[in-house]
Amino acid sequence: MNVPNMLTSSRFVLIPLFLVLYLNDKPIAALCTLLVAGITDFLDGFIARRSGQVTVTGSMLDPLADKLMMLSVILALLIKSALPLLAFIVMAFRETVMIIASAIYHFRGLKTVPANLLGKATTVIYYVAITLLFLDQPGGVTVLWIGIALSFVASVIYFMKFKSLNRAS
Template identity: 30%
Template sequence: MTVPNYITIFRFILVPFIVMALLSNYVGAALIGFIVAGVSDGVDGYIARRYDQRSELGAYLDPIADKLLLVTLFVVLGFLKELPVWLVVIVVSRDILIIGAVLLSTVMANPVEMRPLLVSKANTALQILLVVFTLADMRFEFSFGDGRMILVWVVALLTAASATAYLLAWTKHMAGYEQNRK
C-alpha cells in the first residue's frame, strides 16, 4: 500500500457522502466533495509519479475510483432530473461495455491492456466539466443558458465516440487472438 493508494481509497469513501449530500439537498457540500475528489485524483497521480510510488494496485484502483465517482454522479443527477436520462444511459452503457469487454477477454485468456485513448481523456474531462457546471447551477442558480445543453450534447457525442474507439480496438485485439490460435 502506497500513499497514492490511500488517497484513492479516500475517493471511494467520498462517493457515498457526495451522493447523500446531493440527495439531502446539500448541493454545496456535494460540489465541495466533488472538487476535493478531483484534487485528490491529481495529488495521488503526482505523488505516484514524483516519488515513484506507482503500484499495480493503484493502476487498477485509480480508474475504478474515477469511474465510480463520475458514473454515480451521472446517475444521481439523472435521477434528480438535472441531466437527461438518455445521456445517463449513454454514459453508463459505455462503461458497462468497456468493463464487459475487458472481463470477456480475460475469461478467454486474452487480456486486453487498457490504455486511455485521447478521445476518452477528452470525454472524461468534459464529463467532469458537465458535473461541475450542473452542481454549480444547482447550488448558485447560475444560468449557463444553452451552454449546459451544448455541453450535454458534446459529452454524448464524445461518449459514443469513445465507446466506438474502445470497441474497435477490442475487436481488433480479439481478432488477432483468434488468428493466433489457428
Template identity: 35%
Template sequence: MAGESTGVSTRVWTVPNVLSMLRLLLVPVFLVLIVQGQYVAALVVLVIASFTDLLDGYIARHFNQVTRLGQLLDPAADRLYIFAALIGLAAQGLVQWWIVVVIILRDVMLIVLAIVLANHGYGPLPVHHLGKAATFALFFGIPVIMLGLAFPAVQPVSEPIGWAITLWGAFLYWWAGIIYAIETARVIRIPRVSGPAASDTLDEGG
C-alpha cells in the same frame, strides 16, 4: 526518474492508493448530498476528490509509487463520480435518464471488450487520448451544471455551458468506445505468439 527503471509495482499500501481509496469512500457521500439537494456541499466533496486525484497522480509519478492497483482505482473513481452525479441529478428530475443510460452502456461495452480480450490472452487496451478527453469533459461539464444549482445567480450562464460540455463529452465517450471496439476486433485477429512478443504486438496497436 526512478519510476522509469522499476516499472509498475504490485504494492497495495502506498500513499497514492490510500488517497484513491479515500476518494472512492467519498462517492456515496457525494451521491447522498446530490439526492438531498445539498449542491454546495456536494461541490465541496467533488473539489476535494479532484484535488486528491491530482495529488495521488503527482506522488505516484515523482516518488516511484505507480502500482497496478492504482491504475485500476484511479479511473474507477473518476467514472463513479460521473455516475453518482448523473444518477443523483436524474433521481431529482434534473437530468434525463437516457443520458445516464447512454453513458453507463458505454462502460458496459468496455467491460465486454475487456472480457473478449482476456479470453484471447490479452490485457486491457491502452487508454486512447479521445477517451481521456471525454472523461475530462464529463468530469468538468457535470460540476458546471451543479454550480448553477448551488448558486442560482449563475445558472443562466453555467447551465447551457455545462450541458454543452456534458453532451460533447458523452459523444466523445462513445466515439472513443467505438475506437476501442475496432481496435479489439483488430487485436484478436492477430495470431497469438509467445508472451513477450504478444505484448509487444498489442502495445503497438495503442
C-alpha cells in the same frame, strides 16, 4: 498500500458522501466533494508515475473509482431531474461496459492501454457539464452531450490500441 492507492481508495469513500450531500439538497458541498475526488484522481496518477509507484492494484482501482463516481453523479442528477433519461442511459451503458471490459481484460492477463488524451479531455468536459448542471446554469446538458460523444470516440481509439497492443504480444 502506497500513497497513490490511498488517494484512489479515498474516492470510494467520497462516493457515498457525495450522494448524501447532493440528495439532501446541498449541491455546492456535493460539487466540492466531486472536485476533491477529481483532484485525487489527478494526484494519484501523477504521484504514481513520478515516484515509480504504479501498481496493478492501482491500475485497476483508479478507473473503477472514476467510473463508479461518474455513475453516482449521473444517477443523482437523474434522481433530481437535472439529467435527461437518455443521457443517463447512454452514459451508464458506456461506464458499465468499460468496467466489465476492464475486468475481463485484467483477469485474462491482457495488457491494458492507459487513458488517451481524448479520454482526459472528455473527463474535463464532463466536469464542466456537471458543474453547470449543479449550479443550474444554461448549457449543462449540451456540454454533457458533447462529452458523451467524445467519450465514445475515445473508447473506440482505446479499443483499437488495446487490440493492437495485445495482437503484438
